[in-house]
Amino acid sequence: MAVRGHGGRPWGPIRAESAEAETLARFMRAQVDASGKTLAVLAGEIHISKTQISDRLGGRVPDQEFVATLIRATIPEPRLRERRLTEALRRLEAAAHPAPATPPPPVTSAVELAELQAQQVETYKRLTRSLEQQNQLHEALGNSAKLVMVLLTMINKLERRITDLVGEREQLRAAHVAPDTLRQTQQQLARAQEQEQRAQQELLRTQEKQRQAEEVAALVQAQVDQLTDELDRLQGTTTNDTSARNVPSGPPGEPAVTADPIGDDIDQALVRITAVNDQDNQVLRRITHDVLPDPPPERVVRDISPDNLTALREAAQAAADVADQRTAVGLYTALVDAYKRRIGPEHPDTLATRSDLAWWRGKAGDAAGAAAALAGLLPIQERVLGPEHPDTLATRSDLAWWRGKAGDAAGAAAALTELLPIQERVLGPEHPDTLATRNYLAWWRGHAGDAAGAAALAGLLPIWERVLGPEHPGTLATRSDLAWWRGKAGDAAGAATTLTELLPIQERVLGPEHPDTLATNNNLAIWGAKAGDADGIAAALAGLLPIWERVLGPEHPDTLATRNNLAWWQGKGW
Structure with a gap:
């Protein structure tokens, strides 16, 4: 059956003439998986077609x-590259001169071939679906671009x-005309003002839709790239032609003769825009649901009430807390959109929510x-809040x-x-x-090369403990950080000891799968190995990697x- 690499994308079966050739193919495929690169990317870098790469990783003995x-x-x-190259060449030599007594690997069975074909069909269906979604998103983006221009022109005319x-x-008032004539002008004015407000709302809605469509389109493009690479690995090919949907226009009708034909035309245009x-x-709701199985319902533009804002803010904070x-x-993202529309x-x-969004991004x-997001936010905060407002200063720090x-x-x-x-x-000084x-x-x-500057953390720790408490996340x-720089300064054993003491506190206060706790686990493995416990580091990192993949x-x-560190320490055993 098809073999899945570390990235979750399947490979086709290996059809090698010897066990040594099969071992070489598996080894080379593992390097591709660990790199995270698709066959399309590799083809561009090494100037060999995707088909040739797939063939040479499918069991045929390649050249040096x-x-x-x-x-x-x-x-x-x-x-690591030098060690892996040495190992690869050793395996290439074995594949080129296999042991005569080695029996050939079993031929792929009919059942396995059927499974592979079914997997190719399923991948093709998913790719076709993603390409259809791509076309729909492109049309939505095109609609948005056109509507923005139409609405800007409409707003200008309405003004x-x-x-x-x-x-x-004012002229009619000064001329003391009949009340009905003045009333008609006043009604037209009120209608034009209401239409301008509607046009402004639709413009904002269109711009938000455009931004969201771009965001979802990026996710769909990543999906298309992944599925295309899956087909490349399975040695399947596919093409897909999809046609864009047509945005239905309103049914034709005879224009009514009224006292305000300009206003009628604008109303009809606004109805079509809406x-x-x-x-x-x-379309955005459906595709977002397909791409993100559990998206926040507020992700697509809709009316936001004060109660919904409160619930959305609490949900965002709850996600941040864990x-x-x-x-x-x-x-x-949804909360920023809602705030822009409502307040x-x-x-x-x-502005504060934009800062939160940038941090979590x-x-x-x-x-x-x-x-980039904070660089765009800062001048607005300096102008609106002032250059020394606490929120402005916090943005500078972030x-x-x-x-x-x-x-x-x-x-x-x-x-x-x-x-x-x-x-x-x-x-x-102690805020x-x-x-x-x-x-x-x-x-x-410290990262810029000033080890003495990093040592200032030692003097900062007791202030954190006194001001915020010994178990505050900032203190932890x-x-x-102090343990990390202690290790970088040459005291690997001291760093490992500090992290060993810190880890159970983080697990209790933050949780065992909090990113800070996982980072401490990772650093403990590194400094423990450098302090002499190299045997356990690969096992520790191998246990951490699936948690990182699930959480982050x-x-x-x-x-x-973590994946690169694991590969490096596994290579130490060769």
Whole structure:
């Protein structure tokens, strides 16, 4: 039957002429799985077609150049790459000269072939479905782009019409015309003002729908890429032609003769716009449900009442409290959308929620996206709240943190160095936000090469314990950071001891699957190994990896780091 790799994508059966060739194929497939790269990506990097890669990983003994090229493309770490290349070449030599006494592996049975064919058909069906969804989303995006232009033009015309009607009304009043004539103008003015409000609401709704469609389209594209790679691995091919749906227009009708034909035309246009938005929202709801089996119901634009806002805010906070990062991102996204519609895009609550969303976006693995979101938020907070408002200062601190996580440790340290004296003056030296900035500053100074700066964490820990308590999450995080830098300074045994003491407290306070607890487990394995307990590290990391994959997802940076560490320590045994 088809064999599934670490990434969950199946391979076709191996049809090798010897056990040694089969062993080589499995080894090379494992390198591809560990890299997380699709065959399409590898084909572009090593300049060999997907079909040829699949064939050479399917049991046929490849040449040495292919083996070396594939190892270089799948293993970035130099020392591990060198070991894996040596092992691959050893297995290639064995496959090229198999032992005569080795019986050939059994031929794939008819049952296995039937299973493989059924799997190919199922994957093809899923890919076809995803491609259909892609077309529908593209049409929704096209509808949104057109409606934005139509609505902007309509709003501009309505503003001019309102100005003209106000002038006409004043002229009629000055001329003391018949009351019916004045009343008709006043009714047209009121109608135009109401139409402008409706057009503004539909514009906001259309823009939100456009953003959501782009977000869902990215998820569907990832699904298409994964399913295409599955078919490549199964050595199946497929094509799909789908036609975009047509947005139905309203039934034709004879225009009625009224006293306000311009207003009638605008009403009819708004009715059609609302219908298109309603239909596109139905598409978004359905596709979002298919792509995310349990999406928050508020994800698609709809009317938000105060009660729903409260429930949504509480749900988002509850997800954050248990570090359910993916759910938190979805709920905070919906909450930001709802706040923008109900209280305005620059209301302090909207801005604070945007900050929360950026934080959890970073925690979910998108550090660069979090930094970009906070960089866009900061100037608005400085203008609306003031440059020294606590929320503005908190955004500066968070921006520096995610800037560092995105790779700019020196820039993060410089930004925090500028921020710290402002927080000490505005908030006080022992305010939790000030302490957090001191913690971040020490961390990023260490990552930028300033070990002495990282040592400042030792002086910070007793302040955390006194101000927040010894079991506050911030205090526990500082203990974990301090242990890390103790190990980096050369005291691996001391780091392992500190983390051994910290782990049961985190498990009790935060929970055994909280990301901070998992990080401590991971670091304990690393420093324990460096302190001399290398035998148990591979087993410890192997136990942690499926938990990381379940809690954070297989592509989260922390999951990928654990997978790479596991591969490296497994390689130590060769």
